[in-house]
Amino acid sequence: MALNSLGREIPESYAGKPLIPYGDPYAIRPQGNVAARPLKRVNPGHNKRLSSLREAIEASGLKDGMTIATHHSLRNGDFLLNRIVAEIAAMGLKGIWIASSSVHPVHAEIIPHIKSGVIAGFQCGVNGLIGEMATKGELTCPIVVRTHGGRARSVIEGSVHIDVAFIAAPCCDEYGNMNGYYGPSACGSLGYAQIDATYASCVIAVTDNLVPFPVVPVSIPQTLVDYVVVVDRLGDPAKIVSTTTRVTTDPVGLQIASYASQVIEASGLLRDGFSFQTGSGGISLAVAEKVRNAMRKGSIKGSFGCGGITGYFVDMLEEGLFSALMDVQCFDQEAVQSIGRNRAHQEISADMYANPFNAGAVVNRLDCVILGATEVDTSFNVNVNTESNGYLLHNTGGHSDTAAGAKLSIIVAPSIRGRLPIVRDRVTTITTPGETIGVVVTERGIAVNEKHAELKEELVRRKLPVKDIAELQREICRVTGTPRPLEFEDEVVAVIEYRDGSIIDVVRRVKE
Amino acid sequence: MAGFKLRRSLLYVPGNMPSMLQNIPIFNCDSVIIDLEDAVPLSEKDAARHLVKRFLLNYTDRNKELLVRINPLDTKWGYEDLKVVLPAMPDGIRLPKADTPEIVERLDTLLTEFEEELEVEIGRFGILPSLESALGVINAVGIANSSERIFALAFGAEDYTASMEIERSRGGEELFNARTRVLWAAKAKGIQAVDTIFADVSDMEGLRAETELAKRLGYTGKCLVNPRQIEVVHDVFAPKQHEVEYALQVIEAIQRARQLGTGVIALGGKMVDAPVVKRAARVLRTAYAHGMVDTLIDEEAIHGAQ
Numbered sequence: 061m062a063l064n065s066l067g068r069e070i071p072e073s074y075a076g077k078p079l080i081p082y083g084d085p086y087a088i089r090p091q092g093n094v095a096a097r098p099l100k101r102v103n104p105g106h107n108k109r110l111s112s113l114r115e116a117i118e119a120s121g122l123k124d125g126m127t128i129a130t131h132h133s134l135r136n137g138d139f140l141l142n143r144i145v146a147e148i149a150a151m152g153l154k155g156i157w158i159a160s161s162s163v164h165p166v167h168a169e170i171i172p173h174i175k176s177g178v179i180a181g182f183q184c185g186v187n188g189l190i191g192e193m194a195t196k197g198e199l200t201c202p203i204v205v206r207t208h209g210g211r212a213r214s215v216i217e218g219s220v221h222i223d224v225a226f227i228a229a230p231c232c233d234e235y236g237n238m239n240g241y242y243g244p245s246a247c248g249s250l251g252y253a254q255i256d257a258t259y260a261s262c263v264i265a266v267t268d269n270l271v272p273f274p275v276v277p278v279s280i281p282q283t284l285v286d287y288v289v290v291v292d293r294l295g296d297p298a299k300i301v302s303t304t305t306r307v308t309t310d311p312v313g314l315q316i317a318s319y320a321s322q323v324i325e326a327s328g329l330l331r332d333g334f335s336f337q338t339g340s341g342g343i344s345l346a347v348a349e350k351v352r353n354a355m356r357k358g359s360i361k362g363s364f365g366c367g368g369i370t371g372y373f374v375d376m377l378e379e380g381l382f383s384a385l386m387d388v389q390c391f392d393q394e395a396v397q398s399i400g401r402n403r404a405h406q407e408i409s410a411d412m413y414a415n416p417f418n419a420g421a422v423v424n425r426l427d428c429v430i431l432g433a434t435e436v437d438t439s440f441n442v443n444v445n446t447e448s449n450g451y452l453l454h455n456t457g458g459h460s461d462t463a464a465g466a467k468l469s470i471i472v473a474p475s476i477r478g479r480l481p482i483v484r485d486r487v488t489t490i491t492t493p494g495e496t497i498g499v500v501v502t503e504r505g506i507a508v509n510e511k512h513a514e515l516k517e518e519l520v521r522r523k524l525p526v527k528d529i530a531e532l533q534r535e536i537c538r539v540t541g542t543p544r545p546l547e548f549e550d551e552v553v554a555v556i557e558y559r560d561g562s563i564i565d566v567v568r569r570v571k572e
Numbered sequence: 573m574a575g576f577k578l579r580r581s582l583l584y585v586p587g588n589m590p591s592m593l594q595n596i597p598i599f600n601c602d603s604v605i606i607d608l609e610d611a612v613p614l615s616e617k618d619a620a621r622h623l624v625k626r627f628l629l630n631y632t633d634r635n636k637e638l639l640v641r642i643n644p645l646d647t648k649w650g651y652e653d654l655k656v657v658l659p660a661m662p663d664g665i666r667l668p669k670a671d672t673p674e675i676v677e678r679l680d681t682l683l684t685e686f687e688e689e690l691e692v693e694i695g696r697f698g699i700l701p702s703l704e705s706a707l708g709v710i711n712a713v714g715i716a717n718s719s720e721r722i723f724a725l726a727f728g729a730e731d732y733t734a735s736m737e738i739e740r741s742r743g744g745e746e747l748f749n750a751r752t753r754v755l756w757a758a759k760a761k762g763i764q765a766v767d768t769i770f771a772d773v774s775d776m777e778g779l780r781a782e783t784e785l786a787k788r789l790g791y792t793g794k795c796l797v798n799p800r801q802i803e804v805v806h807d808v809f810a811p812k813q814h815e816v817e818y819a820l821q822v823i824e825a826i827q828r829a830r831q832l833g834t835g836v837i838a839l840g841g842k843m844v845d846a847p848v849v850k851r852a853a854r855v856l857r858t859a860y861a862h863g864m865v866d867t868l869i870d871e872e873a874i875h876g877a878q
Contacts (some may be wrong), residue, residue, distance in 0.1 A: 309800070311595070311599070311798065311799035311800055312595060312598070314799070314800055315598055315599060315600075315799065318803065503595070503598040504597070504598050521863070521866065522863045523863045535633075538630075539594055
């Protein structure tokens with residue numbers, strides 16, 4: 061056990077690998093070269109098409125203990141991972157690791173295969189039941205939670221090697237060229253899969269929409285793809301949307317959004333060339349709407365919108381408020397349609413989006429990002445992975461990446477959830493370090509990290525309710541009372557890897 | 573500036589809803605009217621007034637004006653409302669159905685008695701009478717003069733249209749006479765005038781149009797049924813940038829005039845005298861509340877040294 065710089069106890073190793081305790085957001089310098097994979101040769105006349113997933117898995121040479129990956133661009137509408145795992149189980153393989161870009165509640169179907177030993181563990185974070193059961197001790201499998209940029213880093217540096225990448229390809233030709241723009245399972249950007257295609261030993265394109273050669277535009281080229289398999293259905297794109305895509309009408313949410321947009325205006329960042337990221341979700345979209353109105357009013361021409369892209373950002377692009385969208389993942393159908401028709405809606409890989417170990421990621425160019433939280437502590441550390449019951453329920457996404465990259469990261473959250481205060485002495489799990497968080501906005505006040513002293517002064521001048529974060533906490537706790545601390549066992553059920561590969565926190569089994 | 577209180581937005585909050593009461597501190601309306609009258613079903617009248625009392629007692633860090641709309645004094649709940657709620661020190665009482673000066677005088681007397689009993693300053697509790705019937709509108713002048721506790725007159729269109737046996741329209745043409753009569757009474761007495769609610773919470777354009785009309789007529793604020801309406805109302809009542817700039821020039825000009833020993837001076841070819849200065853001062857106070865100017869101008873700047 062060692063303490064990391066945020067005071068969290070980090071074991072020396074986890075799932076057979078030594079761990080590096082987190083130190084600070086920017087210090088670790090990578091060594092060596094990017095990972096390699098075998099050279100290949102395909103001669104004229106070669107047929108990449110195979111008739112079934114089973115045949116493709118056999119051809120890939122997948123063996124016990126190897127690692128597979130899928131992308132999560134279809135989010136909770138993905139059918140592929142469940143089918144692959146069922147096929148692997150039917151083939152009698154054991155001890156397979158999953159290094160997908162994310163795992164969603166729909167993948168709870170694979171839980172029996174975790175229990176039976178077909179699946180050994182996760183080199184990625186998980187959303188939903190798998191994490192909950194792991195934290196309760198009902199499921200034993202290591203989980204290494206990574207940020208989007210951190211996952212790209214781990215694959216590119218080779219600390220995670222993907223043996224076989226299965227890529228859901230909504231529009232694909234028989235030689236493996238693909239994009240996500242068109243077809244019945246269109247999901248838009250294939251930003252996560254681009255990493256898998258480039259670094260996996262074997263790449264299998266799986267499609268429900270085989271079109272004549274060549275697919276254009278090419279998101280992932282034929283040169284990276286070994287096999288092509290046609291299935292009846294990749295997924296249900298209607299389920300890409302995981303949260304609401306409408307601006308909230310809840311007065312509390314609107315109050316938070318109003319404060320957040322005033323913080324952005326006060327920051328001085330809202331000028332020509334402004335770059336911006338928000339998630340989906342009612343409060344984020346309400347902030348986006350207010351920012352849009354402010355940009356219109358001030359005739360401000362932004363630079364780019366980034367991240368998971370929503371129809372809201374598409375409208376802003378088409379209105380001329382941004383000159384480009386940098387899209388690693390589409391969050392709704394409007395975004396999917398836009399990326400297929402608008403050249404200024406640029407698909408980017410997870411590497412380009414957020415990897416800390418390259419010559420510069422897009423997040424480094426962000427002015428402002430709006431992020432959520434399940435909890436925040438008085439040192440501005442943020443939890444998005446676990447809920448206040450201690451269960452691991454959410455993956456990190458690009459949270460820590462954008463917080464570290466953007467000039468100003470703003471957390472928006474209601475001060476009370478259920479009956480619990482959002483600001484704590486200590487968050488249950490640290491996902492994103494407080495030193496990368498600029499401002500916490502709740503309906504009861506705005507807390508500014510002291511590194512943004514000028515912004516704080518300006519907010520006070522504008523008569524916004526600026527409060528010391530401890531004062532904000534006291535005020536909330538006067539309403540809610542102080543919750544009893546959770547109790548945990550020693551057993552570590554998941555580690556939270558920071559984007560640079562160091563360990564920022566661990567998730568322990570909850571004492572029930 | 574003594575006694576000046578910005579009342580652009582007066583938000584109704586039902587007195588029987590704990591989840592809404594606990595959010596009162598967070599909304600940036602100027603005043604809240606906690607309702608014990610129409611929003612509260614008969615079966616909850618008693619519970620609600622005790623809930624409101626507890627809430628007020630715990631709300632120590634007050635950041636807005638707190639008014640309580642009691643039940644009319646001729647009902648069996650009105651007096652009890654006062655008795656339970658006043659010890660928790662609201663800023664004032666919104667009196668529904670204030671149809672005659674006598675009704676307000678009665679409340680004034682009761683408030684004085686409670687103030688003596690509670691050993692607080694006489695006049696501490698303000699009164700915001702609701703003129704919401706034909707009779708109330710006719711009696712507006714008398715009502716405005718019925719008590720020194722009255723800081724504003726409020727016009728209530730829902731009950732007014734019911735008493736007139738007419739429908740309330742989106743454009744509100746049928747309210748014009750009543751609105752102006754309430755205004756005259758308020759302005760003649762030198763108090764504020766608060767416009768009626770706009771009930772359609774989803775119609776922000778309608779709200780904006782009605783608020784603009786009210787402001788143009790001379791109303792200084794509006795009652796609201798949902799926190800989402802605050803932003804539009806504040807936006808309408810916010811002085812325009814050019815108005816603020818002009819007001820600053822007026823104050824500067826009049827100060828210059830005083831140095832020259834006169835109370836009148838020309839600014840951009842127009843005469844600046846006391847009424848112009850008064851208007852400019854009002855613009856700057858509102859601008860200050862909106863964060864558009866950094867300092868509150870002092871009394872001396874307006875009236876000159878004694």
